[in-house]
Amino acid sequence: MLLESLRQQVLWANREIARRGLAPHTFGNASGIDRTGGKALVAIKPSGVDYADLTAADLVVTDLEGRVVEGALRPSSDLDTHTLLYREFGEIGGIVHTHSEFATAWAQAGRAIPCLGTTHADYFHGPVPVTEALTEDEVREGYVRSTGAVIARRFREGGLSPAAVPGVLVAGHAPFAWGRTPAEAVEHADVLEYIARLAYRSVVLGAAEGGIPKHVSEYHYLRKHGPKATYGQGGGR
């Protein structure tokens, strides 16, 4: 079986988003990529299988174009979004798609999440961006692939770095988050939900849309990500 270690990580990530309540009704999926071989390979959840029943062997392995390399089941219907993001964002190693409740509410409202506090600033450099709605042409050309395309365009046009902004809201749909590994993608998806929940309540209480002062958010972001990072025992994150 190809990619034993990656399969274990992806299996864990799929189960973990269910366990943490980020993927109610099995709405969600996780994938990981191995870029070390001659040809990058993606491991992803099969479509419509319950998280409880999932095994490492059930995962589907595809190439970067989404062609199945190993696996008896049909890959997640969101596969084309994952592979497009792996092609566009060369530094990421794992992607998690959830329907977590508050992040999805912001996505349904079509609103970026403003940076209203230091937790947000620790994880996301600037607002959590929201894509545009897909046009009629984009839906016709392939809804799932176009979902990846509008995310990539949002980052390109906004000059955003996937390392500094590890997630996005797809308008009228739900969030995607990523990281250097599937586990980090899960952590970012979970923190994104926490941020979304806090921001919802802060906005109801009248928080300023502009968010916290830039000198505060920059301090926090660099505290955890810059060369002088001071958080944790390591020196990095």
Place this chain on the structure above:
Amino acid sequence: MLLESLRQQVLWANREIARRGLAPHTFGNASGIDRTGGKALVAIKPSGVDYADLTAADLVVTDLEGRVVEGALRPSSDLDTHTLLYREFGEIGGIVHTHSEFATAWAQAGRAIPCLGTTHADYFHGPVPVTEALTEDEVREGYVRSTGAVIARRFREGGLSPAAVPGVLVAGHAPFAWGRTPAEAVEHADVLEYIARLAYRSVVLGAAEGGIPKHVSEYHYLRKHGPKATYGQGGGR
């Protein structure tokens, strides 16, 4: 005992709505119908019995007019709504009535739930409709039966299909959901609550009342229900 298999399904459905928190304080009930015999028979929860104590033998079996065919206990006080819906909606096989919290809040506000995202679009074709309030005459003629009648009228006048719109909000009361089986009715009641919760928060965040673009919602609905359905391992749902 009549309808052993249907009784088991209906028993499960009644317990499941309690277990999932959709029927707080035993506010709720589930039924199923067997249309295969010469005469259609309905199995429904008895009135005022705790879900924990319920057995298959406690269920009450009636005909389509609500006449008890088998059972020592009084049927659910909502029986006449169930039987009217089974008469009007020939394709449904199970009905679930809940007081799940967010769906009930929309019902109490007398508002249809707009289609604000892809999860909604996957399950409901268009908004989740809300009935009119019952008139004084309708209450006098029979509150429970009239509840079924205002639902049926809402579907007839709105040109709605019970297969495409598997649930409804009764104004000032609570939701009903249905499906081809009691289990599918439970799933639809559960997803309806999830949709209602998301929509509540999206509306607070200023989501457009019009909802997501029609070309997106149509894509999603047909992805799961059309002849070219691509979701899951089956090919259908």
Place this chain on the structure above:
Amino acid sequence: MLLESLRQQVLWANREIARRGLAPHTFGNASGIDRTGGKALVAIKPSGVDYADLTAADLVVTDLEGRVVEGALRPSSDLDTHTLLYREFGEIGGIVHTHSEFATAWAQAGRAIPCLGTTHADYFHGPVPVTEALTEDEVREGYVRSTGAVIARRFREGGLSPAAVPGVLVAGHAPFAWGRTPAEAVEHADVLEYIARLAYRSVVLGAAEGGIPKHVSEYHYLRKHGPKATYGQGGGR
């Protein structure tokens, strides 16, 4: 030990409000009354004791004026509210004071809970009333006793029956609920919280302040309380 059976009921009621999350941080207490002897006797929680540690023997027994008849511990600091309500509302047998979260939010907002749905109508005849704030004189004369007095006045002036309206919101404070027994008082406190939570969300969604039509709410109230009650297996409630 006096009142063994009542003590057991009151012990259960005190533990149950904690178990159901209605009395966070031990903010709450329950009492019961025995009116069968020559002299009515009240059993109530002692002050500041954790629900987990409470035994039937810890309960304090007082007369209707609040004089301790049996018990080594100091009675709940809310005793004078309980005894005043037992004197004013001759038909009630148990009282529960909670700080359940949504009912308390309505109390803090100083708003009565309008009847927005059938669940409300099944349990409360009309809105859940809110008292006036205590005046400076009333606080000086005795805060706890005056709390009972403003409740009694609210019912007297509003022409409300404690049997038809089994609970109240004390403005800027929290709810009280009652019933024929301590157990029924717990049930009413629990349903009040459910009603308050639903109404909160309904109001956010723009529910009409006037509530559901009177012919609907009357139907529901009488369905469970009138001489022709049809709910449950009994014939009464």
Place this chain on the structure above:
Amino acid sequence: MLLESLRQQVLWANREIARRGLAPHTFGNASGIDRTGGKALVAIKPSGVDYADLTAADLVVTDLEGRVVEGALRPSSDLDTHTLLYREFGEIGGIVHTHSEFATAWAQAGRAIPCLGTTHADYFHGPVPVTEALTEDEVREGYVRSTGAVIARRFREGGLSPAAVPGVLVAGHAPFAWGRTPAEAVEHADVLEYIARLAYRSVVLGAAEGGIPKHVSEYHYLRKHGPKATYGQGGGR
């Protein structure tokens, strides 16, 4: 090992804020101080260690200037806030920093929590204050130390007593709470979250910003804190 007993209290406090859900994602820390020796010593959580793995020996002991006296790990990145507060507030013995969700939402909105009910009045004398945002200079001079400084300034300029107001919201960040012991600091952090949650919902329902009448809040505060305190079995708290 220094300060065995204090270490146990601080260990408990750190674990307890996680167990009660006040420190999601390990966002939070607790400390305690021993002022009985010739030189005051602070015990605090090490940085970036999971609550589940934490032992009493992992805690870091520093002096009032934050110099490590005992401990192999790096102290919490928030140490300088804790030590500044211990220097400024001579009567406190424990500090808890959380990111509890509703208190943090108020902090992110930059709003003090008005006293809307008796529970608030029992624990906080007046509104829960909110600091100003840190200026660019304050961030440059040391974000963490300046966080303590803006808290201290808020109390000094507002004429507030840390004994009467056992917590604060740092604008755009999160709450700090304190008490005579680490355990009391945890209790205050927990009650602060409860108060914040109630106030959020009360404000949505239109609660008057001015809060409850002063004669009511004074009564409640003095009931638990004044020389004539009547709550609990003791006579004090």
